[in-house]
Amino acid sequence: MSSLPARAAGIRLADATRTFLGTIAAVNTRRAYASALDRMVRDFGADGDVGLLNPDRVSGWFDYVWGDKAPKTYNLRLTAVSAACAYWRDQQWLTGDPVSRLRARPSAPDNSKAMTAAEVAELLGMDAALRERVFWSMLYESAARAEEILNLDIEDLDTVNRCATVTRKGGAREVIYWQTGTARPLPRLIAGRKSGPLFLTDRKAKPSVAKTDTDNSTGRARLSYRRAATLLEEHTEGMRRGPFTLHQLRHSRLTHAAEKGASTPMLMALSGHTSVRSLVKYAKVSAEALGRWQAETDPAARRRSR
Known part of the structure; x- marks a missing residue:
C-alpha cells in the first residue's frame, strides 16, 4: 500500500476513502461501503481534508441524503460511514466521532430473502431505462449470478434459442436460458451490435479501461456491478420491503421455481x-406460497366449490 502524507499535511478525503476500502477483503462488503463513501467524497469534495469532518457537517449531510430512506438503507449507509470514520481515527487522520449524533433506525425483521411474485412483477413493470429492464429481467428469468450476466458479451448470446454461455463461479462454462420478458426487448438493447459487452455504461470508457470491457462501436465500458446494484436499490427504495439487491432476484427465481414444483436436478441446472x-x-417456501397451498388444499373449500 502506498504511503500517505503525515496528518499535519492533511489527508484528502478521496485518498482516505480509497485506503479504507482497500482494507476490506470481502468483495460484497467493499461494494456496499463504497456506495456510501463515494457519495461522501462527491458531496464533500475529493480534495477535502478528512480531518475537518465533524458531527455538525456529517450528521446534517447524512440525514439530508438518506434521512427519508427505508431503515435498511439508512442503517447500511450508517454502518459504512461509521466504519470508515473509526478507521480514520485509528490512523490519527481524524479526531472525534463525526457520526456521534446518528443512530441506527429500528426495522421490522424480515426473514424472507426472496421477493414475492408481485414484487418482481412490480419491479419488471417499472418505467426504468431499457438497459435496467433487460438486465433485471434476464437476471430473474435465468437465475444466473449478477456477475455472470454483467460479463456477457454479444458473442455469447444465442438470441434465437433465448440462451447464452456464461462463466460460472469457479470457471465452468455453462448455458443459461431466459424467457419472453427478456427476449422481446433484448434486440433493442443490442441495437445491431455484433460484439463487445452486452450491458454498457452511459458514458464513454476511460482510457484505463481494458479493451475487453469496452465496446468498439460506442466507446462505452461494461456496466459495473456497483453501478448496477446502486440502480436497483434506487428503484426499489420506495417498495414496502425494499430496497432489494441483485442477489435477491436470483434468489427469488429459484424460490419461485421450487414453489412451482421444479425438481432438484432442474433447480441445480437453473442455479x-x-x-x-x-x-x-x-x-425455502415463502409465506405467500404456504398460504396459497393451504387455500388450494383446504377440504372444506373444495366441498364448497362443488
Whole structure:
C-alpha cells in the first residue's frame, strides 16, 4: 500500500476513502461501503481534508441524503460511514466521532430473502431505462449470478434459442436460458451490435479501461456491478420491503421455481450449483406460497366449490 502524507499535511478525503476500502477483503462488503463513501467524497469534495469532518457537517449531510430512506438503507449507509470514520481515527487522520449524533433506525425483521411474485412483477413493470429492464429481467428469468450476466458479451448470446454461455463461479462454462420478458426487448438493447459487452455504461470508457470491457462501436465500458446494484436499490427504495439487491432476484427465481414444483436436478441446472447443500436455502417456501397451498388444499373449500 502506498504511503500517505503525515496528518499535519492533511489527508484528502478521496485518498482516505480509497485506503479504507482497500482494507476490506470481502468483495460484497467493499461494494456496499463504497456506495456510501463515494457519495461522501462527491458531496464533500475529493480534495477535502478528512480531518475537518465533524458531527455538525456529517450528521446534517447524512440525514439530508438518506434521512427519508427505508431503515435498511439508512442503517447500511450508517454502518459504512461509521466504519470508515473509526478507521480514520485509528490512523490519527481524524479526531472525534463525526457520526456521534446518528443512530441506527429500528426495522421490522424480515426473514424472507426472496421477493414475492408481485414484487418482481412490480419491479419488471417499472418505467426504468431499457438497459435496467433487460438486465433485471434476464437476471430473474435465468437465475444466473449478477456477475455472470454483467460479463456477457454479444458473442455469447444465442438470441434465437433465448440462451447464452456464461462463466460460472469457479470457471465452468455453462448455458443459461431466459424467457419472453427478456427476449422481446433484448434486440433493442443490442441495437445491431455484433460484439463487445452486452450491458454498457452511459458514458464513454476511460482510457484505463481494458479493451475487453469496452465496446468498439460506442466507446462505452461494461456496466459495473456497483453501478448496477446502486440502480436497483434506487428503484426499489420506495417498495414496502425494499430496497432489494441483485442477489435477491436470483434468489427469488429459484424460490419461485421450487414453489412451482421444479425438481432438484432442474433447480441445480437453473442455479449452476454443484452441491445440493448450497441449493437448500433457495428452496425455502415463502409465506405467500404456504398460504396459497393451504387455500388450494383446504377440504372444506373444495366441498364448497362443488
